[in-house]
Amino acid sequence: MTDTPAKPSLWRRFTHGENLGARAARSSMFTILGYGGGQFLRLLSNLILTRLLYPEAFGLLSLVWVFMVGLQNFSDIGIATSIQQNKNGDEPAFLDTAWTLQVARGVVLWGLTIVLANPVAAFYDAPDLAELLPVVGLTLLIAGFFPMRKESANRHLMLGRVTALDLVAQAIGLCVGVVIAWATGSIWALVFSALSVSLMQLVLYMLFLPGRPSRFGFDKPSASEIAKFGSWIFFSTIAGFIFSQGDKLVLGKYLSLHALGIYNIGFFWASFPLMLGGMVVWKVLIPVYRERPPSESNANFLALRKLRFALTSALFAMLCILAFGGALLVDILYDERYLLSGGVLVLIALVQIPQVIVLTYDQSAIASGDARRFFILAATRAAFMVAGLLVGVQFAGLAGALVGQAVAMILVYPVTVWMARSQGSWDPLHDGIFAGVGVLCSATALYLNFDAISALAALNLP
Secondary structure (H helix, E strand, C coil), rough: CCCCHHHHHHHHHHHHHCCCCHHHHHHHHHHHHHHHHHHHHHHHHHHHHHHCCCCHHHHHHHHHHHHHHHHCCCCCCCEEEEEEHHHCCCCHHHHHHHHHHHHHHHHHHHHHHHHHHHHHHCCCCCCCCCHHHHCCCHHHHHHHCCHHHHHHHHHCCCEECCCCCCCCHHHHHHHHHHHHHHCCCHHHHHHHHHHHHHHHHHHHHHHCCCCCCCCCCCCCCHHHHHHHHHHHHHHHHHHHHHHHHHHHHHHHHHHHHHHHHHHHHHHHHHHHHHHHHHHHHHHHHHHHHHCCCCCCCCHHHHHHHHHHEEEHHHHHEEEEEEEEHHHHHHHHHHHHHHHHHHHHHHHHHHHHHHHCCCCHHHHHHHCCCCHHHHHHHHHHHHHHHHHHHHHHHHHHHHHHHHHHHHHHHHHHHHHHHHHHHCCCCHHHHHHHEEEEEECCCHHHHHHHHHHCCCCCCCCCCC
C-alpha cells in the first residue's frame, strides 16, 4: 500500500506556494508590512522633526513634492505598468529598452527642475523654492537608474526583498534628516533626507536584488509596444496627478505656508489607509486580474469578491479609527501649533471613504490592456475633484474644500461603474454594504469631533 504524501501545512503553502493565490497573499502581506513599516518611520520622523522645524518648512516642502510628482506624472509613458502587463515583460530586450527609456526620462526630469525652479518660486511667491527644487530634483535622476529587477519582482509578486531594502533605505534617510535638523533647524534636513532615501534605494537594489543587470539597449518593437500602451497611461497619469495633488495645487494658492503645513500634518495621518490600499491594489491586483479575469468565469469573480471584501474591510476599519479619534490623536502627539490638524485629519479620512469603496476596480482595465477606459475614469475624477475643491474653498474655506472633494467623488461613481462593468468586475453588493457603513462612520465621526471641525471651519484664509 502506497503512503499518501502529507498535505503541506497552511503556513507552508503560504510561504512556499507558487500558485496565484499564495503569491498574491504573500505580496499583499509584504506590501502591507513595507508600507506599514515605512509609515512608522515617517511617523517617527514626523514627530521628531515637527519639534525641530517650523510648520512653514512642511508647507514649503509639500509644494516641492507637488512639483516633483507633477514632473513624474506628466512624463510617465507607462514603463513600470508595461512590464507588469506586457506578455514580453520578462524578455531581456524589452527590459533593456525600458531601462534605457527610464534613464533618459530621469535625466530630462532633473533638467526641468533646474529650468522651472525660478518660475515656480515666483508663482507661489516662495523664493526658497528656486534653490530647493533642483536639489530635490536629483531624486528623479537617481530613480531613473533603478534596475529593472525591481519591476520584475513586482510583475511576479515577489516583493519580500524589495520591501526589506526599501525599509532599510527609509531608516537611513530618517537618521540623516533628524541629525541635520538637530544640527541646523533648517528645511534642508527634509531635502537631504529624501536624497539619502533615493540614493540608498539605488545602491541596495543594485547590490541585493537577483536577476540580470540592466543594460543600455534599444529594441524598436519593444519601444513601440511601450509607447502604444503608454500613450493612454501618459494621459491617465496626468489626470492622476491632478487628482492626487490637486488639493495642494489649489490650497497652496489659497493658504499661507503655515496653514498649508497644518493641512499637511492632517493629510499625513488620514492618507495612510488609502495609500496602503492603493499600493496593495497596484502591486497585487494587476497580476491577479491578468491571470484570472472576472469576466471569464463566475469562480474568478467570486474569488475577487473575497479579496475585495477583505481589503475594503481592513481599510474601512483604519479610516473609521482615524475619523473617530483624529482630533484626540493630534492633541496627544503635537503641540499647540498643529491643533487644527485634528479637524483636517477627520475630514480627509471621511473624504476617502468613497474612494476606498471603488479602489479595486481600476486595475481590471489596466490588466486587460483597456487603457482608454482607465484614462476616461481618471480624467473624470480629476476634473470633478478640482471643481469640488475650488467651489468648496470659495464658499467655506479649507473645511469647504474638503467637503467639496467628498461630494465630487460620489458624483464620479457612475463613471466607475461604467468602466468596471466593461471588465465584468463591478460588485454592487460590495459597494452597497460599504456605502451604508460609510454613512454610519461619517455621522459618528462628525458627532465625536464637532469642536475640532468647527475650529477648522472658522480658519480664515489669508
